[in-house]
Amino acid sequence: MSIVAGMAMSVQGVMNTRLGENIGTMHANALVQCTAAALSLAALLFAKDGSFAQLGQTNKLYWFGGVLGLVITVTVMLGIKQLSPTVAISIILISQLLVAALIDAFGLMDSEKVAFTWTKYAGLALMVGGVLLFKYEK
DSSP states (O other): OHHHHHHHHHHHHHHHHHHHHHHOHHHHHHHHHHHHHHHHHHHTTTOOSOOGGGGGGSOGGGGGGGHHHHHHHHHHHHHHHHTOHHHHHHHHHHHHHHHHHHHHHHTGGGOOOOOOOHHHHHHHHHHHHHHHHHHOOO
C-alpha cells in the first residue's frame, strides 16, 4: 500500500500542478479537496470500520489532520512548478522521512519510540546527496 501511495502522490502532484497552471493554484486545490471529500463520503457507504461516535474519545489535536491537506496539496503544486517533479518529490520524501524519524525518536502523537541512530542520519545524508547530484548540471 505504501508503494501505491507514493506512486499516487507523485502522479497527483503533477496532475494538480498542471491543473493549477490552467485554472489557478487555489482553484485547483479547491477542486481537488472537494473531489476528495465527495469520494470520501461516498466510501463511507461501504466502509464499516469505525464510527464518528468515537470522535469524542480521540485527542482533539488529531481532528485537524485534514487541515494539512490544504498545506500538502498547495505546497506540492508550488514545489513541482518551481523545481520539477523529480526534484520536488525528492525533497518532499526527504522531509517526510526526517519528520517521521523525529516522530518516532520522540514518540510524538502516541507513537512508539524508535531510536534514531547514526545509520538513519547517514541514510538521510545519502538521500540529500542524491538530490544534489540529480540537480547538478554541468
